[in-house]
Amino acid sequence: MSDTYDLVVIGSGPGGYVCAIKAAQLGLKVACVEKRKTYGGTCLNVGCIPSKALLHASERFHEAGHQLADLGIKVSPELDLPTMMGHKDKTVKSNVDGIAYLFKKNKVTGVVGTGKITGKGTVEVTKDDGSTETLETKNIVIATGSEVAGIPGVEVQFDADTIVSSDEAIALSQVPGEMVIVGGGVIGLELGSVWSRLGAKVTVVEYLDKVLGPMDAEVSTAFQKLLVKQGFTFKLGAKVTAVSKDGDKGSVTFEPAKGGEAETLSADVVLVATGRKPYTAGLGLESAGVELDDRGRVHIDEHFRTNVGGIYAIGDVVRGAMLAHKAEDEGVALAEILAGQSGHVNYDAIPSVVYTAPEVASVGKTEEELKKAGIDYKVGKFPFMANGRARAMLATDGFVKMLTDAKTDKLLGCHILGAGAGDLIVEAALVMEFGGSAEDVALTSHAHPSLSEAMREAAMAAAYGKPIHI
Ligand code: FAD
Numbered sequence: 001m002s003d004t005y006d007l008v009v010i011g012s013g014p015g016g017y018v019c020a021i022k023a024a025q026l027g028l029k030v031a032c033v034e035k036r037k038t039y040g041g042t043c044l045n046v047g048c049i050p051s052k053a054l055l056h057a058s059e060r061f062h063e064a065g066h067q068l069a070d071l072g073i074k075v076s077p078e079l080d081l082p083t084m085m086g087h088k089d090k091t092v093k094s095n096v097d098g099i100a101y102l103f104k105k106n107k108v109t110g111v112v113g114t115g116k117i118t119g120k121g122t123v124e125v126t127k128d129d130g131s132t133e134t135l136e137t138k139n140i141v142i143a144t145g146s147e148v149a150g151i152p153g154v155e156v157q158f159d160a161d162t163i164v165s166s167d168e169a170i171a172l173s174q175v176p177g178e179m180v181i182v183g184g185g186v187i188g189l190e191l192g193s194v195w196s197r198l199g200a201k202v203t204v205v206e207y208l209d210k211v212l213g214p215m216d217a218e219v220s221t222a223f224q225k226l227l228v229k230q231g232f233t234f235k236l237g238a239k240v241t242a243v244s245k246d247g248d249k250g251s252v253t254f255e256p257a258k259g260g261e262a263e264t265l266s267a268d269v270v271l272v273a274t275g276r277k278p279y280t281a282g283l284g285l286e287s288a289g290v291e292l293d294d295r296g297r298v299h300i301d302e303h304f305r306t307n308v309g310g311i312y313a314i315g316d317v318v319r320g321a322m323l324a325h326k327a328e329d330e331g332v333a334l335a336e337i338l339a340g341q342s343g344h345v346n347y348d349a350i351p352s353v354v355y356t357a358p359e360v361a362s363v364g365k366t367e368e369e370l371k372k373a374g375i376d377y378k379v380g381k382f383p384f385m386a387n388g389r390a391r392a393m394l395a396t397d398g399f400v401k402m403l404t405d406a407k408t409d410k411l412l413g414c415h416i417l418g419a420g421a422g423d424l425i426v427e428a429a430l431v432m433e434f435g436g437s438a439e440d441v442a443l444t445s446h447a448h449p450s451l452s453e454a455m456r457e458a459a460m461a462a463a464y465g466k467p468i469h470i
Contacts, residue, residue, distance in 0.1 A: 003029070003136070004029075004121075004136040004137060004138070005028075005029050005030060005031050005109075005135060005136065005137040005138070006023070006028035006029045006030065006137070006138050006139065006338070007019075007020070007023050007028050007029070007030045007031075007137060007138070007139045007140075007141060007338060008030075008031045008032075008033065008115070008123045008135050008137040008139075008140050008141070009023075009030065009031070009032045009033070009140075009141040009143055010033050010115040010117075010123065010140065010141065010142055010143060010144055010283065011032075011033070011034065011041060011115075011142070011143035011144040011145055011315070011317075012032050012033075012034035012036075012039040012040060012041055012099065012110070012143075013040065013041020013042055013043055013044075013143060013145045013315060013316070013324075013327060014040075014041060014043045014044075014315070014324040014325070014327045014328045014331070015041075015143040015145070015314040015315025015316070015327030015328065015330055015331045016032055016034075016041065016141065016143030016314075016315070016331065017032060017039055017040065017041070017099050017102070017103075017331075018327070018328040018331035018332060018335075019141055019143060019314060019330075019331030019332070019334055019335050020032040020103070020106075020108045020331075020335075021102055021103070021106045021108060022331060022332045022335035022336070023335035023338055023339065024106040024107055024108045025106055025335075026335060026336065026338075026339035026341070027339065028335075028338065028339060030107075030108045030109070031108070031109040031110075031111055031135055031137070032103065032108055032109070032110055032111070033111045033112075033113060033114075033115035033123060033125050033135070034110065034111070034112055034113075035112075035113060035114040035115070036112075037112065038096040038097075038099075038100075039096055039099035039100055039103070039110060040095060040096040040099050041143075041145050042145050042146065042316070043324040043327075044092060044095045044096050044099065045092060045096060046166065046167045046170060047166070047324070048324050049091060049092055049095050050088045050089075050091065050092050050170045051166070051170055051187075051190055051191060051194070051355070052355055053087055053088040053091040053092070054084070054088050054170060054191075054194045055190060055193065055194055055355050055356070057084045057087055057088070058084070058193070058194045058195075058197040058198050059197060059357050061077055061079060061084075061197060061198065062197035062357075064077035065077050067394060070394060071394065079175070079198060079199070081173070081174065081175065081198070085171065088170065111125050111133065111135070112127070112128075113125035113126050113127040113128070113132075113133070114126045114282060115283070116282060116283060116284040117140060117283060117284040117285065117287075117288040117290075117311065118134070118284060119288075120309075120310065121136060121137050121138060121139075121140070121310060122134055122135070122136055122137070123135045123137065123140060138310065139310050139311075139312065139338055140310060140311045140312070141304075141312045141313065141314060141334060142280075142283065142285075142290075142298055142306070142311065142312070142313040142314075142317055143313070143314050143315045143317065143327070143331070144278075144279050144280060144283060144317050145278075145279050145315055145316045145317055145327075146276035146277055146278055146279050146316035146317065146322055147276060147277060147279045148165040148166065148167065148272070148276060148277075149274055149275045149276050149277040150272065150274070151182060151240055151243065151272060151274050154240060154241065154242060154243060156243045156272055157244075157245065158272070159245070161173070161269070162245050162248065162249070162250045162268070162269060162270065163243060163244075163245055163250050163270050163272065164269060164270070164271055164272070165271070165272055165273070166187050166191060166271070166273060169191045169195075169269070169271045169273075170191070172195070172269065175195060175198045175199045175200055176195060176200045176267065176268035176269040177200065177201065177268050178200065178201045178203070178266070178267040178268050178269075179192070179195050179196075179200040179201070179202045179203070179267055179268065179269045179270075179271060180202075180203050180204075180205060180250070180252045180265050180267040180269075180270050180271070181202060181203070181204045181205070181270075181271045181273055182205050182240050182243065182252060182270065182271070182272045182273065182274055183204075183205075183206060183272065183273040183274040183275065184204045184205075184206030184208070184210075184211035184212065184234065184236070185211075185212060185213055185273060185274075185275060186212065186352075186354050187273045188204060188271065188273035189204070189211060189212070189227065189354060189356055190354060190355055190356060191271060191273065192204060192232065192271070193227075193230075193356045193357065195269075196230060196231055196232060197230075200268075200269075201231070201233075202231070202232050202233070203232075203233040203234070203235065203265060203267070204232060204233070204234050204235070205235045205238045205240055205252055205254050205265070206234065206235070206236050206237075206238060207237070207238065207239055207240070207257055208236065208237070209236050209237045210224070210236065211223065211224050211227075211234070211236075212354065212360065214366070215360065215362055215366070215415070216362060216366040216367055216368070216401065216413075216415040217366070217367070217368055218367065218401065218415075219360060219362070219401065219415045219416075219417050220360075222398065222399070222417055223354075223356075223358075223360050223417050226358065226397055226398075226417075227356075235254065235263075235265075237256055237257045237258065238254040238255070238256060238257060238263075239254055239255055239256070239257045240252055240253070240254045241253050241254060241255060241262065243270055243272065246266070248268075249266050249267065249268065250266070250267055250268070250269065250270035251264050251265065251266045251267070251270070252264065252265050252267070252270055275322075276316065276322055277295075277296060278292075278295070278296050278297045278298065278316060278317045278318075279316075279317060280292065280296070280298065280317060285298070288308060288311065289307070289308050290306045290307065290308050290311055290313075291306065291307045293319070297317060297318050297319055298313035298317050298318050299318075300312070300313050300314075300318050300319070303334075303337055304318075304330060304333070304334045304337070312334055312338075314327060314330035314331055314334055315327035315330060315331070318330075320347060321350060321352060323350065323352060325350065325351075326345075326347075326350050329345045329350070330345055333345050346433060348364060348432065349363060349364065349429050349432040349433045350363070350429075351363040351425045351426065351428075351429045353421065353422035353425065355422060357419075358395065358397050358398045358417055358418045358419050358421065359416075359417075359418065359419065359420065359421035359422045360416070360417050360421055361415075361416045361421035361422050361424065361425035362413070362414070362415045362416070362425065363413065363414050363425055363428050363429045363432060364403070364411070364412050364413030364414060364428070364432055365403060365412045365413040366403075366413060366415065367379065367401075367403060367413075369413075370403060370412065370413070375405070375412070376405070376406040376407065377403050377404060377405060377406055377412060378403070378404045378405075378406050378409075378438075378462050379401060379402070379403060379461075379462065380401070380402040380403075380404065380438060380458045380459060380460065380461030380462025380463065380467075381399055381400065381401045381402075381458055381461055382399060382400050382454045382457035382458040382460075382461055382467050382469075382470065383396075383398070383399045383454075383470070384396050384397065384398050384399060384400075384418045384419070384451070384454055386454075386457070386469045386470045387449075387451060387453055387454045387457075387469075388448075388449040388453075389449035389450050389451050389453070390418070390419065390451060390454070392449065393419060395418070395419035395420075395451075397417070397418060397419075398416070398417035398418030398419075398421070399416075399417060399418065399454075399458075400414070400415075400416050400418070400424070400454045400455055400457075400458035401414070401415045401416070401458065402414050402428070402438055402441075402455075402458045402459055402461070402462045403415075403462075404437065404438045404462045404463070408437065409437035409438050409439055409462070409463055410435065410436070410437050411428060411431050411432050411436060411437060411438055411440075411441070411459075412432075414428030414432075414455075414458075418451070418454070419451060420451045424451060424452055424454075424455055427441070427452065427455050428441075428455070437463065438459040438460075438462040438463040439459070439463040439464075440459075441455060441456055441459035442456055442459040442460045442463050442464070444456070457469055457470075
């Protein structure tokens with residue numbers, strides 16, 4: 001039995017570790033329990049960070065072989081996959097070690113083991129060697145994240161190298177000749193980009209008629225066309241009915257979602273990237289009386305409270321976008337609430353980014369959502385083709401699209417396809433956070449020459465009907 005904590009957080013992903021550190025900074029006595037050997041959750045170990053390390057490295061490889069010659073640089077790149085994977089592993093290690101350091105610095109007690117809620121204010125931790133430790137606490141935060149979801153109605157036998165999830169697709173030991181990806185969402189298209197750039201022939205099988213699900217349709221259509229130019233093949237509106245392994249090949253059978261003849265594709269690697277589901281196994285939620293919603297997520301109110309006093313939940317395990325920064329925002333807000341302050345998350349201004357080349361980024365409402373809600377809106381668009389910096393960088397694909405309230409000019413949404421979109425989107429998120437207008441962006445000085453000038457020009461298009469440079 002240990003001392004009583006103010007807070008025990010179960011799970012050390014971006015939701016859990018950020019909540020633990022922020023609560024400790026606000027003066028609470030905090031422990032964070034993690035069943036992996038390293039802190040950082042899905043994001044740092046097998047998600048955001050390793051995938052971005054591989055996206056960065058594979059983009060440089062592709063650039064060296066395809067674009068540098070146009071800039072007067074002649075090279076003949078040769079792939080050294082073990083070194084590329086080594087770069088990814090080192091990046092992960094420095095990030096997860098960083099969390100252990102931050103726990104120490106902020107006096108958060110890190111406990112490695114599997115946490116289970118065993119009663120009011122008690123968390124039992126089972127260590128690797130089978131021993132247990134009981135933590136007494138005033139409050140418990142469930143931040144246990146998510147796990148790979150399968151394909152509804154289809155049995156999938158994952159293995160290490162042929163039928164894989166994202167966990168294995170970031171660690172393949174050789175470049176597959178052919179790769180079939182089930183699911184045209186963010187994870188599928190990011191990891192598909194990695195392997196396509198390294199030489200794989202990638203086919204994406206997607207149930208919907210468009211890629212990137214809820215993304216603004218104009219952006220997702222333009223993005224898909226660019227991926228086709230990069231060598232991707234798409235089978236849209238396709239319902240997968242079987243995924244199987246035959247010798248050392250995988251195969252995917254699908255039929256038109258609206259009905260029709262089935263087709264089977266065979267590949268060296270099949271990546272199932274159909275999304276993630278909340279992870280609550282072994283947490284003792286049933287005996288603790290914590291309610292789940294109809295999609296298996298821990299049910300919470302607007303202050304992250306479950307139906308049981310003293311138990312809260314944040315991140316992928318609750319409703320909302322499965323994004324690391326959404327989990328972090330909730331972690332900070334909840335820590336503030338537990339410290340007696342008034343934490344809050346503005347769910348209308350959370351950006352989402354696809355780290356492909358070019359990048360895709362979005363915040364706020366899409367055009368389809370505004371139409372559906374019957375909101376009178378204006379569209380301001382500006383192509384990177386007309387941006388001087390983009391031309392200098394040979395990065396002219398894509399555009400910025402701003403959506404504003406037709407009467408008030410308030411920024412309601414921003415969608416970007418283009419180089420640096422993931423960084424540019426923050427400007428729109430900030431303007432939305434302050435309730436600002438397109439004219440606010442148009443009147444703000446933007447450095448020249450920069451990609452950010454496309455943001456200003458799109459804002460001019462929305463506010464005045466006319467940008468300067470087209
Ligand atoms: P997690 O990060 O899943 O952490 C939960 C932790 O809880 C895990 O470490 C788990 O081991 C631990 N745990 C579970 N049960 C117990 C228990 N009983 N006891 C102790 N510990 C337990 N998001 C982005 O915003 N940007 C990206 O670029 C991005 N890229 C991604 C790429 C991939 C390939 C994947 C798979 C995901 C990506 N995501 C990205 C999503 C992001 O990883 C998640 O949204 C984020 O990790 C959720 O954080 P979390 O704290 O809720 O949970």
